[in-house]
Structures are given as C-alpha cells and as structure tokens.
Amino acid sequence: MTEDELRHSVAERGFLSPAAADFPEMYRDLAKGYFDMAEEFSRVGQTIAMRAMEAAPDDHRDPVVLATVLLFRTLQSFQGAIVLCERGMATEGRMVLRSCFENSFCLAALVEDAPKLMAAFESDHKHTLKALAKFIAQSDDRMQHLDPKAKKAVRTTASTADQLWGKVRQLALDEVAKGSAYADSYLMYRKLSADASHPSYSSLERFFDRRGGDLWDFTLGPQSTEVLADTINIGCLALAGVLVAFTQFVDDKVGNRDAAHMLTVYARVNDYISAQKSGARADAAS
Numbered sequence: 001m002t003e004d005e006l007r008h009s010v011a012e013r014g015f016l017s018p019a020a021a022d023f024p025e026m027y028r029d030l031a032k033g034y035f036d037m038a039e040e041f042s043r044v045g046q047t048i049a050m051r052a053m054e055a056a057p058d059d060h061r062d063p064v065v066l067a068t069v070l071l072f073r074t075l076q077s078f079q080g081a082i083v084l085c086e087r088g089m090a091t092e093g094r095m096v097l098r099s100c101f102e103n104s105f106c107l108a109a110l111v112e113d114a115p116k117l118m119a120a121f122e123s124d125h126k127h128t129l130k131a132l133a134k135f136i137a138q139s140d141d142r143m144q145h146l147d148p149k150a151k152k153a154v155r156t157t158a159s160t161a162d163q164l165w166g167k168v169r170q171l172a173l174d175e176v177a178k179g180s181a182y183a184d185s186y187l188m189y190r191k192l193s194a195d196a197s198h199p200s201y202s203s204l205e206r207f208f209d210r211r212g213g214d215l216w217d218f219t220l221g222p223q224s225t226e227v228l229a230d231t232i233n234i235g236c237l238a239l240a241g242v243l244v245a246f247t248q249f250v251d252d253k254v255g256n257r258d259a260a261h262m263l264t265v266y267a268r269v270n271d272y273i274s275a276q277k278s279g280a281r282a283d284a285a286s
Contacts (some may be wrong), residue, residue, distance in 0.1 A: 008222045023087035023222060030225040031141055034232040037269055040083050041236050044262055047077045048255040050213020055250070063114040067107060067249050074103040074242045081235050090231040091206055095198035098232070098262055101189040101239035102173055107245035110131070114249075117176070120193035124171035126161070133157035182241055188234065233273075238268055 008018040028035045052068045059065065077099050084093040109117045136142045137158035143151050161168075177186040195202040209219040222228075240263050247256035 004193045015064065015089060015222075020087055020222075023088050027086055027088060027222075027225065027228060031229045031232065033269065034229045035086075037236055037265065038078075038232050040265070041239050041243075041262055042079055042082070044255075044258050045071070048247060048252060048258070049075055050253065052246070052250060061118075063110055063118055064154070064250055067110055067246055070103045070107055071242060071246045074239060077103075078235050078239045082232065088228065090198045090223040090227045091203070093228075093231045094192050094234070097235045097238055098189060098192040098197050100235065100242065101177075101185055101192070104182055104185060104238055104241035105173060105177040105180055105189075106243060107242055108182045109176050111249045112180055120171055120176070121242055123168045126165045126168040126190070127170050129157060130161035130165065130168065131162065145182060162234050163269070173205070179253060182245070185237075185241060188237070196198055210236060219252065227258065233270070236262075241268055247250070 010017040013246065048069050049068070050177050052071060054210065056062075056068050075097050081093040081096040081100075082092075091214065106117060119190070133154050137155050143154060146154065173189075177183060177189065191200065194200050195206075197203070207219055209217045220221065243259035243262070246252075246257055
C-alpha cells in the first residue's frame with residue numbers, strides 16, 4: 001500500500017483507524033536511517049539516565065536530582081515523539097519535541113549557574129500557586145466541589161501570597177535560553193512553537209493541500225516521509241543537547257564521551273542529507 005492509499009484509508013477514522021497499525025513498519029522502512037539514529041540516541045540516553053539514577057543524592061531538591069529528572073522528562077518526550085512519527089504524526093511529534101528544547105535550556109543554565117536556576121524554579125512554582133489560588137478564589141462556583149478546609153486554604157493563599165512571597169515570577173524560558181550555551185537553539189524552539197505547537201498560519205498550513213493558484217483542498221492523515229524524517233532529525237538534535245549538558249553537569253565522563261560520539265554520528269547523517277539535497281538541486285537545474 002502506498003502512502004497516498006494509506007492516507008485515504010484513515011480519512012474516515014483518523015489515526016485510530018485499524019489501517020494505521022501498518023504505519024510503523026512502513027515508515028520505519030521508508031526512513032530507516034533516521035529511526036535507527038533515533039534508537040541509538042535513545043539507547044545512549046537511557047544508559048546515562050540509569051547510571052544517573054543510581055548515583056543521585058537523597059535530597060530531591062538537590063540540583064543534580066533536578067538535572068536527572070529533566071533528563072528523564074526529555075527521554076520520554078523524545079521517545080513519545082518517535083512513536084508519533086511511526087504513526088505519521090509529525091506535527092504532534094514536533095509539539096512534544098518542543099519540550100525537549102526547553103529541558104536543554106534548563107540543563108545548560110544549570111551548568112552555568114545552578115543556584116540561579118533553582119531560585120527561578122522556586123519563584124515559578126510560587127507564581128503558579130498564587131495565580132491559581134487568586135483565580136479560583138474569584139468565584140464561589142469554582143470552589144463548589146471543595147470542602148470547607150480546602151476553600152479556606154485557597155482563600156488564605158490568594159490573600160497572603162503577596163505578603164509572604166513578595167515578588168515572584170513565571171519562569172522566562174526565553175531568558176533562560178538566551179543566557180545559556182544553547183542560545184542558538186532558541187531559534188529552533190521558536191520554529192517548533194510556530195509551525196506545530198501554537199495555532200498560527202504556519203501550523204494550520206499543514207492542513208491545506210495547495211494545488212497552485214487559488215486551488216486548494218483540506219489534507220488529512222499522515223504526513224510525508226520527508227517531514228517525518230526532518231522531525232526525527234530535530235528530535236535527535238534536542239536530545240543531543242540535553243545529553244551533553246547533563247553529562248557535563250554531573251561530571252559523567254563516560255556519558256559525555258558517548259554523547260559526543262552521537263553528535264559526530266548526527267553530523268555525518270546531516271552532511272549526507274545536505275549532499276543528497278545539493279545533488280538533487282543540481283540534477284533539477286541541468
């Protein structure tokens with residue numbers, strides 16, 4: 001069955017169609033090199049994570065524990081994105097991968113100044129609690145399912161947070177990113193925000209089939225192998241950044257060496273892609 005035939009087969013039932021069960025085998029065959037690279041990145045990451053879990057300190061507020069949890073979060077998000085790509089769901093995969101870049105910014109910031117980032121996390125937590133409490137306390141209807149003790153706690157937090165905590169603020173990821181060694185990756189983060197995560201002309205364009213001029217149609221179902229491969233490639237870049245920053249922060253020399261090796265593999269794959277694209281453009285021009 002061709003990609004177009006599979007796409008038509010899910011028109012009525014979407015990605016929950018039984019036909020979608022054939023997608024993983026098909027896409028893993030069509031984009032084998034990318035999926036193989038993703039599997040290897042994931043394997044290296046899992047090995048680093050398991051070693052980190054064994055060595056983590058007992059205090060859950062220790063920066064090393066925070067770094068380890070950020071690594072866990074990244075690995076699961078990365079693996080989730082690969083599963084989505086197996087189903088042809090590149091846009092949804094990109095939504096998930098956006099969080100991997102967020103994690104990479106935080107890990108790079110930990111390397112730069114751990115106490116500063118820990119303080120920013122604490123402030124962000126208090127900001128969230130205060131905002132939620134004030135929003136809920138604005139209306140009795142929002143507290144109708146709370147018992148009297150819980151209602152009192154919400155009202156107390158809403159009325160005293162400013163005095164108890166002073167000025168607290170939401171974690172500004174743009175500031176975290178731009179102040180880290182991964183500042184250039186913020187561009188990719190913004191790209192994923194615009195072309196997948198948020199409603200925008202770029203993200204909504206994925207649901208149109210442009211046929212030239214004013215002709216167009218809606219498009220449903222899986223995306224092209226090229227888009228899926230590009231999504232996996234972006235995911236590997238995000239995971240690589242996380243692995244390098246994490247192993248540097250916890251001084252995992254073996255893991256850092258393995259992460260550096262994966263970056264070399266990533267560079268070779270992308271050099272090959274660039275060469276293939278250049279060759280295709282040259283053939284088209286001639």
